[in-house]
Amino acid sequence: MLAPVHHIAGFTTVVRERLLPTAGEVTARNGQKVGASDVVAEARWARKHALLDVARDLNVSPEKADDLIQCKVGDKVSANAEIAIGRGLFAQTVRAPKDGRVVAVGNGQVLLEIEQAKMELRAGLPGTIIQTIPQRGVIIQASGGLTQALWGNGRIDSGLMVNLMEGADSVLSAERVDVSMRGSVMLGGMIKNADVLQALAELPARGLIASSIHPSALAKAREMRYPIIATDGVGSLPMNSAAYKLLSTNIRREVAVNAEAYDRYTGARPEAFIALPITNEPPISNDTAEFAPEAQVRLRRPPHMGKIGVIVAVKTGLTTLPSGLRAPAAEVKLENDETVIIPLVNMEVVG
């Protein structure tokens, strides 16, 4: 059976496609080395428009108004510029309310774009641009340590990683935060309330790698301007041992936190990437695998949620679970040497 892969790897090569949601301009070039926060592409789009009803304002028919309009699509206009001038002794004038650009003219009306939104697409991880995709983005390759997460607040940044965890099941409290951590990425544990998020914002921190975030703190986490990822999701969950081992053995290294939201369709996932010095590039991680003996797996439902184990055997046919449901399953040996039966749909391969 096909198995989804959850990437937790001490040394791997990753290839990431970074694309704008709409057409824009790619600012990076092929072969360029980039940092996680570097802008690789940007797009602008109209955020606010003004619709000028020239026909109504000049009290003429739309056809007549079209003849009176002085601007054309693409023209840049300044605030108060004449858009249309009426005829007659006491002719009225329609003026632009703000600086803007004409985006449509017709039927006696003019549509002005008066505010633009700009989106800057950041690299998300330190690496090399191996391909540019005109108007859309880039493909970046990087080698180092990687751990994927299950929740992210959409921000990107990087910094030296500071360890605030005493073990995989640590709870991070605001009291643990002090000014010496300013500008760092925190390796935190469970986030049980929003206070600690605010304390980190006030430092300010450059990122937070949590094991889990309590649902009550999610809204605050989304507001934070620094990246926050949760390796094991939402709730009160310890960090899975593979991620904890990888991260806690790379303290004081530069870590890039790309907290882009988990998107099951595109495959985008929040992740932390640790840049490591390399002499030879390790192989690129596979995105798919098979459930097979010896495969390391992460369990994703109770009673062993978040635990790491190794498949001993994939059982044939359907197995009846304690819940009464029947499903394809495997025998999995956990790190405490306990062997348990886990339905295949409740596991993902770690690689």
Place this chain on the structure above:
Amino acid sequence: MPASLVSNNSLLAIDVGAANTRAAFFDVVEDQYRFVASGVAPSTAEAPYKDVSEGARNAVLSLQGVLKKTLLDPTSRGIIAPSQPDGSGVDAVVVTVSAGPAARALIVGLLKDVSLESARRLTESTYARVLDALYLGDPRKPEDRIDDILRLRPEIVVFAGGTDGGAAHSIRSLLESLEVACYVMPEEKRPAVLFAGNENLKEEIEARISGLASDFHFSANIRPSLEEESLEPAEYDLAQMLVAIRKRNLRGLDALNLWAGGNTLPTAYATGRMARFFSGLYGGGKGLLSVDLGASSATIAAGFPEQTVLKVYPQFGLGESLSELLRHTSVDDILRWSAYDIPPAMITDYLHQKALYPSAIAATMEDFAISQAVAKQALYLAMQAAQKDFPKDAAYIRPDLAPQFDPIIAAGAALSDAAQPGRSLLMLLDAAQPVGISSVILDQNNLLPMLGAAAMQNSVLPVQVLESSAFLSVGTVISPVVKAKYGAPILKAKLIYENGAEANVNLKYGSLETLPLANGETAKLSLSVSRGADVGFGAGRGVKNLSISGGALGVVFDGRGRPLALPSDAVRRRELIKKWTWTLGGE
């Protein structure tokens, strides 16, 4: 590629769901169409596979393993069609799809309570979420409407309004905002537009919008007059538009559509088609109810003599939308369905975690209890929402309750586990709260939408398959509408079996009772009810020698009253739920 099923025999139906993809094989056995076998595999719409045809192939491979028959060409990896002299292949293929995120929808109508409501009801017939509405009297400035459309980037616009031949000026004014927004949008982001309003404006609307939309459909007016609403033709057009959107968003669906010779339908639409079809065949004066609780949505399809109501609620699906469920309900309302004392935090954690992994299943009893409570509340919310749009002239016992349905067909992993029909039935009784006398059927193989897709070409196949043993009859449920004190007698029943044996029930308020009546057997049921109790024949009136069918649970008497009022005392409530579950054969 097969064009017609009438002259062919075998049919392969593939349903691409959010969590699982199913392949079912139908063939002629002793001159009757029969469901032969099915295979299932995890869906592959999502990363890293991002190709729904992979999951479909895996489901077909699983089916092949059961059938001992080759359906997939090992070289081309396509379906072998038509069937070959060596026994391989199949004569026809149909595809249904519910996988993929709900489409973002904008509805447009003239009057907020008239055509805009019709546009909403139409949009709720497919996998879409209404994000904004334009209507006469919309307080926003035209430019603000344009900016909102640009910000929301709808994938579908459903435009209704104007009686045929009626005023056109207001429609033109609403059209303008949409037209300008579409013009400003990048071409690849433009929405598909369905116009189902004043038919006299067809040419003008088409000229103005079709060049600015990714797809343009013109449908019969869904509100030809103030009093009249006719959604069905437009539902088909909307279904086609959704398939077109899915083909753009879901890689591999094009290949499946090619296997199916273009016979791809949204799963919900195909289910609705069967509700319409079967209500005509079996419904009598009552309605037919189909409920499907899946990962992508909760789908309610109700067929009435004059109308079919199809409602798709992505917000009540048991997949990725679970993390948003608490926007529509509370943890307490979920917990009220549980027989276990579960800490509220476990519910919120469950909702978020299950949303991340919709295909994961409950392995422990505790997790199973949580999943059942969540599913029950999701279905309850879907039924409550759908009820608002059931026709006023349906067979109601009381207007504030659901109308009478017979049969009720339940599908979806949470509802149709054939290994535990008692649990499925209790979920249905609690969430849908049927009234009167209903037969209940479990669609444990999720065949109903597949039959709906097959019915496009072959109307015989669905009837013959439904009358076969492909569906699991749970039995007949008697649910009197009554208010009484707990323990008060409300109904006496006498069941006379085919062999002349007799069984009796003295139903008390607040209890569930069962009488055995095996699947395939019939019996004569006589009921006498207490004053004020109504099982569909009028308050206080019973029935004699009513012919009823059996099922896995026989005849079930639900004396808990309608609407179901659970005790506020948590301990007592949990005891009762355990007792009811036990009565229906659960643990």
